[in-house]
Amino acid sequence: MDAESIKRSFEDSGLRCTPQRYAVMAFLIECNRHPTAAEIFEAVNRVDPRSSRATTYNNLRDLVQAGLVREVAVEGRAARFDARGMRHHHFICDRCGNVEDVRWYRVPGPASGSLGKRVLRECELIFRGLCTKCASRRASC
Numbered sequence: 001m002d003a004e005s006i007k008r009s010f011e012d013s014g015l016r017c018t019p020q021r022y023a024v025m026a027f028l029i030e031c032n033r034h035p036t037a038a039e040i041f042e043a044v045n046r047v048d049p050r051s052s053r054a055t056t057y058n059n060l061r062d063l064v065q066a067g068l069v070r071e072v073a074v075e076g077r078a079a080r081f082d083a084r085g086m087r088h089h090h091f092i093c094d095r096c097g098n099v100e101d102v103r104w105y106r107v108p109g110p111a112s113g114s115l116g117k118r119v120l121r122e123c124e125l126i127f128r129g130l131c132t133k134c135a136s137r138r139a140s141c
């Protein structure tokens with residue numbers, strides 16, 4: 001996504017394009033290893049030290065609410081963020097907490113009727129286990 005498309009996606013979502021918000025989005029698009037909010041703040045702050053932690057976190061929250069950024073909840077660890085436009089599933093490593101993308105395929109939704117009156121937006125999977133690095137480390141010892 002280039003600068004123009006980022007600005008357009010903000011406009012489409014009714015978000016004002018502030019330099020700080022832009023920096024958060026640009027970093028997330030360029031960084032594909034699912035950073036935590038703290039990592040995003042550090043990266044944005046390196047480029048523009050005027051950006052406060054609160055501003056960065058608020059911008060992040062706005063982007064998640066607008067649907068431009070996805071929050072990947074990892075139990076017991078800080079949430080990770082993801083701005084990859086393409087739909088995908090996630091693989092979370094039990095040992096190092098690494099979050100990796102798994103190519104999208106359609107998942108059959110829940111049995112009809114099991115959701116009651118709830119409205120389903122999407123159905124995605126989280127795979128759990130050992131990432132490539134941790135799996136090979138285990139094999140070697």
Ligand SMILES: [Zn+2]
Nearest residue numbers: 093096131134
């Ligand atoms: Zn791992």
Ligand SMILES: [Zn+2]
Nearest residue numbers: 082084100101
């Ligand atoms: Zn992802």
